[in-house]
Amino acid sequence: MSLADNHIVSSFDDDLNQLADKLAEMGGLCEKLVGESVDALVRRDIPLARRVIEWDRAIDRLQHEIEERGIMTIARRAPVAIDLRQVVGALRIANDLERIGDLAKNIAKRVVALDGQFQPPKLAGGVAHIADLTLAQLKEVLDAYTRRDDKRALEVWTHDGEIDALYNSLFRELLTYMMEDPRNIGFCAHLLFCAKNIERIGDHATNVAETVYYVVHGVPLTEDRPKADLVSADFD
Amino acid sequence: MDATAVAKSAPANIGARPQPLGEPKIIARDVNVHYGEKHALKNVTLDVPEKAVMAFIGPSGCGKSTFLRCINRMNDTVASAKVSGLIQIDDQNIYDPSLDVVQLRARVGMVFQKPNPFPKSIYENVAYGPRIHGLARNKAELDEIVESSLKKASLWNEVKDRLNDTGTGLSGGQQQRLCIARAIAVSPEIILMDEPCSALDPIATARVEELIEEIRRNYTIVIVTHSMQQAARVSQRVAFFHLGILVETGETEKIFTSPNDKRTQDYITGRFG
Numbered sequence: 030m031s032l033a034d035n036h037i038v039s040s041f042d043d044d045l046n047q048l049a050d051k052l053a054e055m056g057g058l059c060e061k062l063v064g065e066s067v068d069a070l071v072r073r074d075i076p077l078a079r080r081v082i083e084w085d086r087a088i089d090r091l092q093h094e095i096e097e098r099g100i101m102t103i104a105r106r107a108p109v110a111i112d113l114r115q116v117v118g119a120l121r122i123a124n125d126l127e128r129i130g131d132l133a134k135n136i137a138k139r140v141v142a143l144d145g146q147f148q149p150p151k152l153a154g155g156v157a158h159i160a161d162l163t164l165a166q167l168k169e170v171l172d173a174y175t176r177r178d179d180k181r182a183l184e185v186w187t188h189d190g191e192i193d194a195l196y197n198s199l200f201r202e203l204l205t206y207m208m209e210d211p212r213n214i215g216f217c218a219h220l221l222f223c224a225k226n227i228e229r230i231g232d233h234a235t236n237v238a239e240t241v242y243y244v245v246h247g248v249p250l251t252e253d254r255p256k257a258d259l260v261s262a263d264f265d
Numbered sequence: 266m267d268a269t270a271v272a273k274s275a276p277a278n279i280g281a282r283p284q285p286l287g288e289p290k291i292i293a294r295d296v297n298v299h300y301g302e303k304h305a306l307k308n309v310t311l312d313v314p315e316k317a318v319m320a321f322i323g324p325s326g327c328g329k330s331t332f333l334r335c336i337n338r339m340n341d342t343v344a345s346a347k348v349s350g351l352i353q354i355d356d357q358n359i360y361d362p363s364l365d366v367v368q369l370r371a372r373v374g375m376v377f378q379k380p381n382p383f384p385k386s387i388y389e390n391v392a393y394g395p396r397i398h399g400l401a402r403n404k405a406e407l408d409e410i411v412e413s414s415l416k417k418a419s420l421w422n423e424v425k426d427r428l429n430d431t432g433t434g435l436s437g438g439q440q441q442r443l444c445i446a447r448a449i450a451v452s453p454e455i456i457l458m459d460e461p462c463s464a465l466d467p468i469a470t471a472r473v474e475e476l477i478e479e480i481r482r483n484y485t486i487v488i489v490t491h492s493m494q495q496a497a498r499v500s501q502r503v504a505f506f507h508l509g510i511l512v513e514t515g516e517t518e519k520i521f522t523s524p525n526d527k528r529t530q531d532y533i534t535g536r537f538g
């Protein structure tokens with residue numbers, strides 16, 4: 030897989046590399062905010078939650094910047110083949126990351142709203158667990174993007190089912206807490222929304238995985254695609 | 266793939282494939298061309314689809330024009346050129362010794378890089394071919410052919426009031442469309458274009474491209490171009506040549522989004538090969 034190098038017009042390499050750098054920066058920030066939003070929830074850390082809400086603006090700004098750079102690159106360089114896929118891939122991934130930032134912010138806002146009505150920390154344990162798994166997926170897929178590693182992207186894509194399954198069991202768990210003691214209902218309902226947000230972060234990580242696959246292979250990732258074909262497709 | 270993956274609903278790849286192209290109009294098998302010692306084309310095997318535009322791309326000197334000139338036997342006029350292999354148009358071997366080359370060239374029109382109208386009137390430029398091929402029985406029929414050819418070449422409105430002016434007095438873009446009208450006038454089945462827009466400004470280029478788009482359903486068109494964007498815009502299939510070898514052919518969408526061969530990718534993306 031060729032990265033953005035070796036163009037005869039070297040400033041074209043610069044354009045593509047800067048786009049990738051911005052995206053890496055945005056990805057790192059997303060990871061941080063998702064992690065901190067869940068920490069804030071588990072540790073009842075209102076100041077941390079407020080910081081997450083603040084920082085989401087930086088993510089929006091980065092997305093905007095990536096979009097402008099991407100559009101500028103399309104207009105100026107008229108990229109084709111792998112270059113076109115890199116640019117389109119960056120735009121798509123920036124979109125998913127922006128949504129992830131929003132979802133983290135949403136969790137942080139709930140933490141702020143919950144101020145004063147926190148319940149026993151064990152209730153948040155399940156949410157922390159699904160968050161760990163999701164964060165691992167997010168890290169993995171961002172790594173896969175940086176390395177243009179289609180196999181790791183495929184791993185992420187395949188494992189998304191686990192997050193969905195975990196969400197469903199968490200849903201049932203929280204229901205039992207609510208039935209046990211109606212005073213848990215308000216808090217658990219908030220937790221449920223947080224868990225749902227995390228589950229959706231997982232979906233966006235899966236979208237990123239699909240984009241990485243597309244950038245590498247030039248064809249969409251579909252479930253009926255035989256695995257043997259994945260390795261041999263296109264050139265290395 | 267495991268159960269979780271199968272349970273995931275990924276969108277099916279619906280509508281992503283363009284319409285399949287028609288039967289091949291031209292087939293080439295193991296075509297080799299030598300100019301003296303120089304081996305300019307090496308074992309080229311290729312199908313050109315009927316009533317569609319195929320673009321030939323590749324670095325200068327890779328043999329695009331050489332291959333184009335094989336299709337209407339223009340290489341016959343180059344003393345040092347030796348052509349071997351098989352080229353058929355509609356199942357007819359065009360290198361068959363019994364074939365009439367003049368007839369062949371009426372079926373296979375050609376438009377060159379530099380517009381080359383005859384130093385005669387606009388009318389005569391278009392009328393010349395039909396006249397020598399005896400396509401018109403009288404002046405009225407000839408007028409009719411001239412008008413319809415100029416219309417097909419999207420030039421009629423610009424020249425209808427000055428058909429007797431000389432063709433060389435037109436702008437570069439108009440001259441090129443006049444050359445296309447001249448090629449169309451003999452009702453060819455195939456039109457070969459060798460970098461037809463490289464001497465034209467963007468507006469004149471857009472006019473020629475629009476014209477290609479309009480006529481492509483009625484003709485088999487092969488266009489050599491150095492503009493990747495032009496190839497992407499006008500063609501349905503692309504053939505990439507490199508050092509006398511046909512490296513890759515494919516649907517235009519495929520070539521410009523994910524070519525199979527690294528040499529194709531390096532060339533179209535502007536990388537060092």
Ligand SMILES: Nc1ncnc2c1ncn2[C@@H]1O[C@H](COP(=O)(O)OP(=O)(O)O)[C@@H](O)[C@H]1O
Nearest residue numbers: 300303305324325326327328329330331332343
């Ligand atoms: N008439 C000729 N005599 C000798 N060599 C030629 C002649 N025409 C082309 N060639 C050589 O054949 C090769 C292919 O040329 P050409 O078909 O014109 O390439 P392209 O159109 O792809 O630029 C080049 O190396 C060129 O120098």
Ligand SMILES: [Mg+2]
Nearest residue numbers: 329330331489
């Ligand atoms: Mg040439």
